[in-house]
Amino acid sequence: MKQKYLPRIADKVLNTALEASGAVLIEGPKWCGKTRTAEEKAASALYMQDPDHSASYQQAADIKPSLLLNGDTPRLIDEWQMAPVTLGCGSVCGGSTRGNRSIYLNRFCRTQR
Numbered sequence: 001m002k003q004k005y006l007p008r009i010a011d012k013v014l015n016t017a018l019e020a021s022g023a024v025l026i027e028g029p030k031w032c033g034k035t036r037t038a039e040e041k042a043a044s045a046l047y048m049q050d051p052d053h054s055a056s057y058q059q060a061a062d063i064k065p066s067l068l069l070n071g072d073t074p075r076l077i078d079e080w081q082m083a084p085v086t087l088g089c090g091s092v093c094g095g096s097t098r099g100n101r102s103i104y105l106n107r108f109c110r111t112q113r
C-alpha cells in the first residue's frame, strides 16, 4: 500500500509548469520522488519499465508512438527514455488538433560523484 502523499515544494513548480507548457520533463536522482509527485497530478499513466507490458510498449513506440499517448491528461510517461520517440511525439501530438495533452516525461538522472 502506498504511503500517504506528503506535499512538497515541487508540487507548485509542477503546477506552474503544466499551466505554461504542454509537456513537462521531470529529472532528478533515483528515488527522489519523481514518479510519486507526477502521479499526484496525472490523470493516466504509462510505465515503460512495467515488465508485463514493456515489450509491447516498445513495439508501439516503433510502429505508432501516438498510441502511447492515448489516455486522460495530464498523462505520465514514466521512464520515457526507454522510448525517446515519445518526447518528440508529445510536442507534435500536443498541438491544437488534439487538445491540451500535458505529459510528464520522467527520467532517471544519475547523480554525479
Ligand SMILES: Nc1ncnc2c1ncn2[C@@H]1O[C@H](COP(=O)(O)OP(=O)(O)O)[C@@H](O)[C@H]1O
Pocket: 002, 003, 004, 005, 006, 007, 008, 028, 029, 030, 031, 032, 033, 034, 035, 036, 037
Ligand atoms: N511526496 C511523497 N510522499 C510520500 N511518499 C513519497 C513521496 N515522494 C516519494 N515517495 C515515496 O518514495 C519512494 C521513491 O519515490 P519514487 O517516486 O519512486 O522515486 P523516483 O521516481 O524519483 O525514483 C516511493 O516509495 C514513493 O512512494
Ligand SMILES: [Mg+2]
Pocket: 034, 035, 036, 078, 106
Ligand atoms: Mg520513478
